[in-house]
Each structure stands twice: as C-alpha cells, then as structure tokens.
Amino acid sequence: MNAAREHLTFARGLCDLFSANDPRKAALAAKISQIEYRLDDPGYRLAVIGEFSSGKTTFINALIESDLFPTSALPTTAAAVEIRYGPRLAVTARFRDGQVHRLRSRRWWHLFRRRPQLPGLGRVDADLRRTLGQLITDETAAPLIAHLEVEYPAPFLSDGLIIVDTPGTNAAQGHSAVAHEAVSGADVAVIVLSGLEVLPLSLVNFLLQTLDPRLLQRCAYVVTRMDDVRPAERDELLRFATNRVRDELGVERPPVLATAPQAVIRRLRRESPRNDEQDWLDGFQQTRDWLQRTAKQQREIATTDTVLRHIDDTMRELSVELEATSAQLATERARLEASQLSDLPSFLAGHRQAGTAVLRDTRTSLANRIEYTVATARAATVQAVAAEIDACANKQTLEAVLASTVPTLVGQEMHRLGTESARLVETELEQALSAAVTSVAAAFAAEYAKLERRSGGPAGAAVAQPVVDTAALVDTSSFTAATAVFSQNTMRGAAGAAGGAAAGAALGSVVPGIGTLVGGLVGGLIGMFAATKAFATMRDQTREQAKSATEAAFGQLSARLGAGVDAALTAHEHEFTRRLDWYRVTYQRRIDEVRAEHQHDLAQLTAYTQRVNAARRDAADRRVRVDHERNALAEEWMRGERSV
Ligand SMILES: Nc1nc2c(ncn2[C@@H]2O[C@H](COP(=O)(O)OP(=O)(O)OP(=O)(O)O)[C@@H](O)[C@H]2O)c(=O)[nH]1
Ligand SMILES: [Mg+2]
Numbered sequence: 012m013n014a015a016r017e018h019l020t021f022a023r024g025l026c027d028l029f030s031a032n033d034p035r036k037a038a039l040a041a042k043i044s045q046i047e048y049r050l051d052d053p054g055y056r057l058a059v060i061g062e063f064s065s066g067k068t069t070f071i072n073a074l075i076e077s078d079l080f081p082t083s084a085l086p087t088t089a090a091a092v093e094i095r096y097g098p099r100l101a102v103t104a105r106f107r108d109g110q111v112h113r114l115r116s117r118r119w120w121h122l123f124r125r126r127p128q129l130p131g132l133g134r135v136d137a138d139l140r141r142t143l144g145q146l147i148t149d150e151t152a153a154p155l156i157a158h159l160e161v162e163y164p165a166p167f168l169s170d171g172l173i174i175v176d177t178p179g180t181n182a183a184q185g186h187s188a189v190a191h192e193a194v195s196g197a198d199v200a201v202i203v204l205s206g207l208e209v210l211p212l213s214l215v216n217f218l219l220q221t222l223d224p225r226l227l228q229r230c231a232y233v234v235t236r237m238d239d240v241r242p243a244e245r246d247e248l249l250r251f252a253t254n255r256v257r258d259e260l261g262v263e264r265p266p267v268l269a270t271a272p273q274a275v276i277r278r279l280r281r282e283s284p285r286n287d288e289q290d291w292l293d294g295f296q297q298t299r300d301w302l303q304r305t306a307k308q309q310r311e312i313a314t315t316d317t318v319l320r321h322i323d324d325t326m327r328e329l330s331v332e333l334e335a336t337s338a339q340l341a342t343e344r345a346r347l348e349a350s351q352l353s354d355l356p357s358f359l360a361g362h363r364q365a366g367t368a369v370l371r372d373t374r375t376s377l378a379n380r381i382e383y384t385v386a387t388a389r390a391a392t393v394q395a396v397a398a399e400i401d402a403c404a405n406k407q408t409l410e411a412v413l414a415s416t417v418p419t420l421v422g423q424e425m426h427r428l429g430t431e432s433a434r435l436v437e438t439e440l441e442q443a444l445s446a447a448v449t450s451v452a453a454a455f456a457a458e459y460a461k462l463e464r465r466s467g468g469p470a471g472a473a474v475a476q477p478v479v480d481t482a483a484l485v486d487t488s489s490f491t492a493a494t495a496v497f498s499q500n501t502m503r504g505a506a507g508a509a510g511g512a513a514a515g516a517a518l519g520s521v522v523p524g525i526g527t528l529v530g531g532l533v534g535g536l537i538g539m540f541a542a543t544k545a546f547a548t549m550r551d552q553t554r555e556q557a558k559s560a561t562e563a564a565f566g567q568l569s570a571r572l573g574a575g576v577d578a579a580l581t582a583h584e585h586e587f588t589r590r591l592d593w594y595r596v597t598y599q600r601r602i603d604e605v606r607a608e609h610q611h612d613l614a615q616l617t618a619y620t621q622r623v624n625a626a627r628r629d630a631a632d633r634r635v636r637v638d639h640e641r642n643a644l645a646e647e648w649m650r651g652e653r654s655v
Contacts, residue, residue: 061203063179066235073272091193097162366447
C-alpha cells in the first residue's frame with residue numbers, strides 16, 4: 012500500500028504539467044483523490060454480477076439473511092446498491108445532481124435487539140423498505156442515482172465486506188451501463204450463473220469486456236437455482252459450468268459453487284420446506300463460509316490490486332493526455348516556425364519582378380496601340396492634305412491652303428492624338444500599378460497573418476483584422492504623384508498640371524510646337540513658287556512636300572508619345588518600388604518584434620515539450636512497475652487456497 016501511495020504522489024506530480032485552468036487537471040486530480048479515499052477505506056467490495064433473473068439479489072438476500080431487497084422473475088434491479096454493515100438499516104441515496112438523502116429505520120434497532128436470531132424478516136420499517144424497493148427498481152429513478160448505499164446489521168458484513176448488487180448485464184441498455192459502472196470499483200466478484208442457463212454468450216462478452224483480466228481470475232462462480240435442476244443432472248451441470256468458465260473466460264480451476272439461496276428465503280418466510288431443503292440450507296451455509304474465508308485471504312491482495320488497477324487506469328489516461336499535449340506542442344512549434352518569413356530578400360525580389368513585369372507588359376501594349384493609332388491618323392491626314400491641295404485652282408488658293416488649312420488640319424489631328432494617348436496611358440498604367448500593388452499587399456497581408464502571435468488569438472482573427480489595409484494601398488495620391496512625373500517628363504510647360512483631365516489637356520499643349528514645325532516647312536514650299544511657272548507642276552511638287560512634312564511631323568509626334576509612355580512607365584515603376592519598400596520597412600519592423608516574441612515562445616515550448624516527453628517516459632516506466640506489482644499479487648493469490 013505504501014508503494015500505491017508513492018505511485019499516487021508521482022501521478023499528482025504529473026498532473027502539474029497541465030495548467031491550472033485545464034479541465035483535465037481537475038478531472039485527473041479528482042480521480043487520484045478517489046483512489047486515495049479507497050486506500051483509506053477499510054471496505055472490501057464484492058460485486059455480484061450476472062444476467063437478469065439469474066438470482067443475484069436472492070443470493071445477496073440469502074447472504075445477509077433477509078428478504079430486504081426486491082426480487083422477481085422480471086428484470087428487477089435497476090440501480091446498483093452497495094450494502095455494507097451498519098448497526099441498523101439506513102439508506103443513503105446520492106443523486107447525480109448532488110442531492111443526498113439519508114433515511115433510517117426508527118424501529119429497527121430495538122427489534123433487532125429483541126430478536127437477534129431473526130434479523131430482518133418482516134420487521135424492517137415498512138415505509139423505508141418500500142422506499143428502498145422503489146429506489147432500486149424504479150426505471151425512472153435509477154438513472155438519476157449515482158450511488159445507493161444501504162447499511163444493514165448482517166453478521167456476514169461485519170468484517171467490512173461490501174456487497175454490490177448490480178442490474179442484469181443483459182437487461183435494458185441502461186441496466187448494463189449501470190452494471191458496468193458498478194463493477195469498475197470491485198475488488199472481487201461473484202458471477203451468478205442460473206442453473207437454467209449456464210454462462211450464456213452475452214454474459215461471456217460482458218465479463219471479457221468489462222472486467223479487468225486479473226479481477227476475472229479472482230471471481231467465484233455461483234450456480235444458483237440448483238433446486239430447479241433435476242438431481243440426476245446436477246453433477247453434469249456443474250462440470251459443464253466449470254468447463255465453460257475455463258474455455259470461454261480462460262480461468263484455470265475456477266471455483267464453482269452450487270447453491271439454492273431461495274431455500275434460505277423460504278425458511279426466513281417460514282414457508283413450507285421443499286424436498287432436500289435442509290441440504291440446500293446447509294450447502295448455502297458452506298457457500299457463505301467459503302466466501303468469508305476466501306474474502307479474508309484475498310482481501311489484502313485484492314484491495315491492493317484494485318488500487319493499483321485504478322492507478323494504472325489513471326496513468327494510462329494521463330499518458331493519453333500527455334501524448335495529445337505533445338502532439339499539440341509539435342503542431343504549435345511547426346506553426347511558429349512556419350510563421351517566420353525565412354527569405355525576405357527573395358520574397359521581395361519575386362514581387363518586384365512580378366509587379367515590374369505587369370507594368371512593362373502594359374507599356375508594350377500601350378506603345379503598340381499608340382503607334383497604330385498614329386499611323387492610321389497619319390495616313391488619313393496625308394490624304395486629307397492632298398485633297399485640300401488638289402482642290403486649289405490657282406496659286407492664291409494654294410498659298411492660303413498651305414498657310415492656314417494644312418497647319419490647322421495637322422494641328423487638330425495631333426492635338427486629338429495627344430489628348431487621347433495621354434488619357435489612355437494614364438488609365439492603363441494606373442490600373443497596372445494598382446493591380447501590382449494589390450497583389451503585393453495581399454502577399455504581405457498573408458505574411459502578417461502568419462506572424463500574428465498565439466496570444467493575439469487564432470490565425471483567423473489576424474486575417475479578419477489585417478495589419479495591412481489593402482484598401483488604403485490604392486491610394487490616389489500615389490497616382491497623382493505618378494501623373495505629375497508623367498506630365499513633367501512628357502509635356503514641358505504643363506508641369507503644374509495634376510490629375511487625369513489636367514494631364515490630358517497638358518499633353519495637348521505639345522500641338523502648337525508641331526504646328527509651327529509644319530508651318531515652317533510649308534513656308535519653305537511657298538518660297539519655291541516664284542521659280543516655278545506651271546501651276547500644275549507647282550501643285551504636284553507642293554503635294555509631295557506637304558506629304559513628307561506631314562509624315563515627319565507625325566513621326567516626331569510618335570517619338571514624343573513613345574518617350575512619354577516610357578517616362579510614365581519609369582514614374583510608375585518608381586512608385587511601385589517606393590510602395591514595395593514601404594512595405595518592406597514596415598514589415599521588417601514588425602518581424603523584429605514578432606521574432607523576439609517567437610524566440611521566447613519557442614524556448615518555453617521546447618522546455619515544456621521536454622518535460623512532457625520525460626513525463627510520458629516516466630509514466631510508461633511507472634505502468635510497467637505497477638504491472639509487475641500486480642503480477643506478483645496475482646501469483647501470490649494463485650498460491651493461496653482456492654478450492655471449494
Ligand atoms: N427456485 C429457485 N428460484 C430462485 C432461486 N434464486 C432466485 N430464484 C428466482 O429467480 C427469480 C429472479 O431472482 P432475482 O434474485 O430477482 O434475480 P436477479 O438476478 O437479481 O434479477 P435482476 O435484478 O432482474 O437482474 C426470482 O423469481 C427468484 O425467486 C433459487 O435458488 N431457487
Ligand atoms: Mg436483482
């Protein structure tokens with residue numbers, strides 16, 4: 012028993028591994044307290060187990076020489092009852108909701124004193140007996156009862172033997188669950204086999220599933236209702252019972268006792284005796300004596316083994332919990348380790364490359380579109396200029412067309428192209444920048460979510476409240492800034508312009524310059540007129556010159572727009588890099604904070620994991636020790652006298 016106490020101290024130590032508010036700690040501590048209580052409890056629990064109507068309660072009534080407990084041919088016992096010695100009948104019902112009711116016989120003690128040779132029968136307080144009967148048999152009351160304890164002044168119980176009556180193992184679902192629970196605390200058990208059906212398979216299954224293997228070895232097998240078996244078949248039946256117990260339950264030399272406890276009850280009730288009644292009465296006395304004798308011999312071994320069994324159960328539970336904790340810790344460690352962005356430079360380089368690629372693709376497609384638009388406009392303008400020149404009938408109209416119509420025509424077309432291109436470039440690059448920045452923002456948001464600490468709540472909470480507000484990233488000020496750079500580089504003289512419409516208007520301001528250029532060329536042509544006599548020749552030459560001058564002007568426009576697109580790209584790339592860098596700096600700051608916290612957590616986690624793993628090893632070693640101790644007890648018990 013001292014070893015058991017030491018095991019319990021050890022188990023308490025293991026419970027300290029769970030935090031104070033962990034419900035497992037309270038549950039395990041309660042179990043350990045229960046075992047300690049059992050260690051100090053002098054009671055020796057004998058469970059009576061069997062199928063319904065096998066005669067368990069009748070057998071118990073006969074042991075205590077009373078018909079106190081209700082019996083019948085139908086499933087009867089619904090609540091498990093613990094029957095222990097007490098100076099007078101008392102019933103304590105502990106309900107699952109915590110209520111405790113204690114009822115005592117008022118008259119019993121005096122009656123018992125007056126008629127000690129006839130304990131019980133007919134003299135028990137009628138009300139109390141009825142109440143007790145109801146508590147035991149009532150199907151609706153039984154599930155509400157956690158413990159039903161009866162004290163009774165039977166000599167059989169005076170040594171501290173506690174009998175546990177159980178519901179039939181094969182009766183209603185609730186009954187077998189109650190039986191299961193009642194049996195879990197037993198030190199020793201009597202298996203009641205009805206002489207009418209010896210050890211049915213359902214009972215075999217119940218016993219193998221419910222009883223600890225060593226407890227199973229300590230069971231006694233009582234065949235009841237033997238008076239209902241024909242005398243010629245009795246020996247054969249007992250042999251059959253012995254073999255079946257050996258074969259089905261794996262018990263060598265099981266003690267099998269033949270009884271007819273009903274005879275004891277009949278005598279108590281003063282009913283007329285049956286044939287060979289006296290034999291059954293004598294036989295039952297022998298059974299009672301045998302049980303008392305072996306109980307005395309087994310007691311120390313059995314109660315020690317029960318405590319060790321409970322310790323083993325608790326240690327196993329502890330091991331399972333520790334294993335679960337260990338797995339949790341491994342997950343936590345993996346999460347912590349995964350939450351650190353190991354290679355920030357390559358993460359950034361990847362995103363820079365992706366963002367830049369988006370912007371450059373946009374530039375290429377813009378340049379192509381503008382070039383195509385300019386080429387189309389150029390061809391149309393050249394045609395329109397030629398048509399104007401062809402419509403001239405003399406030198407004066409030709410001069411007027413060259414001086415005013417052609418420059419206006421070319422100028423208007425270029426103005427339109429400039430304005431449209433500016434709007435296009437601005438819109439497309441803005442969109443590309445926005446897409447690139449949004450994707451970077453999402454990537455950083457994901458990293459931030461990973462960085463969130465355990466104490467900051469689950470990862471989900473971090474995602475729900477992102478550190479990076481992606482909405483703020485599509486910040487119009489950056490586009491205003493980009494547009495400003497775009498304007499400065501592309502359209503001198505429009506540096507003050509900002510915003511979409513202003514930038515578009517500013518691009519248009521390039522047109523007067525181009526108009527002058529065209530005008531200059533046309534002026535050169537007019538100079539040529541003096542030397543040329545024939546008007547038709549003059550007009551042909553003028554058309555050709557005007558064509559090449561127009562084409563050159565469009566060529567220059569195209570170059571300027573191309574340069575404008577490139578400058579806009581540079582500005583947007585610059586802005587993108589600035590944003591990326593801003594994220595990097597902010598993130599790095601956060602990373603430094605979090606990493607310090609993680610380092611601390613990891614160190615704690617490592618230390619705790621080591622303690623848990625050491626505890627798991629210790630618990631496993633301890634279970635091996637407990638097992639050895641239980642084996643030694645089993646051997647000691649086998650050496651004892653067990654024959655019937
Ligand atoms: N003839 C005879 N009948 C018995 C004997 N023992 C029990 N009986 C009868 O068998 C029936 C069932 O007995 P119980 O003691 O209620 O059986 P139980 O195993 O407690 O049944 P549950 O509480 O329902 O699980 C009753 O009618 C008893 O009178 C016996 O030794 N001889
Ligand atoms: Mg019963």
